[in-house]
Amino acid sequence: MSTQTTSRIVMIRPAAFGFNEETATNNTFQKRPVSGKGTIIEKAVKEFDRLVELLRQEGVEVEVIQDTDSPAKPDAIFPNNWISFHESGLIVTYPMFSPLRRAERRMEIIESLGKQYIIKSQYALEAFEAEEKFLEGTGSMVLDRENKIAYACLSPRTNPEVLDLWCKRMSYTPFTFYATYDGQEVYHTNVIMAIGDGISVACVEIVEKGKQEDFRHHLTSFGRDLVELTRDQIGLFAGNMLALRNHRGEQIMVMSETAHVSLSKDQISGIETHARIVSSDIATIETIGGGSVRCMIAENFLRHI
Numbered sequence: 001m002s003t004q005t006t007s008r009i010v011m012i013r014p015a016a017f018g019f020n021e022e023t024a025t026n027n028t029f030q031k032r033p034v035s036g037k038g039t040i041i042e043k044a045v046k047e048f049d050r051l052v053e054l055l056r057q058e059g060v061e062v063e064v065i066q067d068t069d070s071p072a073k074p075d076a077i078f079p080n081n082w083i084s085f086h087e088s089g090l091i092v093t094y095p096m097f098s099p100l101r102r103a104e105r106r107m108e109i110i111e112s113l114g115k116q117y118i119i120k121s122q123y124a125l126e127a128f129e130a131e132e133k134f135l136e137g138t139g140s141m142v143l144d145r146e147n148k149i150a151y152a153c154l155s156p157r158t159n160p161e162v163l164d165l166w167c168k169r170m171s172y173t174p175f176t177f178y179a180t181y182d183g184q185e186v187y188h189t190n191v192i193m194a195i196g197d198g199i200s201v202a203c204v205e206i207v208e209k210g211k212q213e214d215f216r217h218h219l220t221s222f223g224r225d226l227v228e229l230t231r232d233q234i235g236l237f238a239g240n241m242l243a244l245r246n247h248r249g250e251q252i253m254v255m256s257e258t259a260h261v262s263l264s265k266d267q268i269s270g271i272e273t274h275a276r277i278v279s280s281d282i283a284t285i286e287t288i289g290g291g292s293v294r295c296m297i298a299e300n301f302l303r304h305i
Contacts (some may be wrong), residue, residue, distance in 0.1 A: 002245060006039070007246055008299075009061070011064050011065070011079070011297060013064050014045060014079075015212075016069065023276060044284050048296070063113070065112065080138045080299075082136075083137065086301050087302070089303070091122050093122065093124050093128045096129065103280070105140075117303060118305055128159070134156075134162070140163070140188050141163070149173050150163065150170075150175065153176075153188070154177065155185040155186060160174075170241025175215075179206045181235070189289075194242060197251055197274065198223075198274040199227065199270070199271065225270060225273065233259075237258050237293075238255070238262050240291065240292035250276065254278050258282075258283065259279065259282075283298075
């Protein structure tokens with residue numbers, strides 16, 4: 001069984017998806033909508049349901065939790081930023097940059113999952129919000145679970161002090177760097193890289209100049225093939241992909257249709273040496289929310305009761 005990938009995931013079906021002014025300050029991928037609120041929510045729900053159906057058809061176990069209407073949580077569709085689930089029975093909750101997003105941390109979600117999965121303990125980091133120090137889960141960190149490395153692109157949403165604490169608690173080693181896209185620090189690591197079994201995908205060219213070779217070497221030093229992405233592809237959410245397993249044990253690489261279409265034949269071939277590509281159209285979610293398929297999925301490594 002792989003320690004890197006899981007066949008169980010948690011997804012939050014949106015109730016009030018929309019443009020978040022607070023996150024737009026440092027998420028250059030968000031685009032202000034032109035259509036009305038009702039239309040946006042309707043489109044987002046359709047895209048969400050289509051992705052869930054596709055993943056289930058692919059043999060992934062998807063736990064769907066409906067978002068609550070009140071308070072309105074425009075980014076609830078991206079749960080991987082506030083919670084992570086670990087094989088030891090530990091769950092971690094994270095400090096969030098946007099005050100609007102903090103309402104996404106719902107204890108009833110944890111209690112509901114506790115009826116099906118073994119949850120032994122919780123590591124809560126949200127007290128750091130009072131100090132304006134943030135670490136937004138597996139958005140801020142891309143985890144090499146096998147070799148216990150947390151890749152982290154430092155930004156207003158990824159604080160090195162909180163990252164170091166997380167790494168000490170989880171027995172991980174941090175690998176930190178800065179990256180810039182569209183004149184801003186990249187807000188989340190998972191928009192520029194992904195790690196699966198036998199493969200890593202990353203945009204090296206937007207990483208700070210002095211760290212590029214080190215980054216490239218690090219990603220290939222554990223025997224994984226590296227598929228490099230271009231700066232333009234990052235704007236098309238190609239970095240925001242996630243390796244999962246289906247119930248047959250096959251590795252799939254899940255991404256948006258936008259990301260898939262942006263890939264070259266060589267890149268597709270490089271990925272498909274290790275994982276079959278599965279993609280879905282989520283154009284409304286990724287343009288208005290500024291996050292893509294990977295952000296929509298919280299990997300569930302908990303064990304069934």
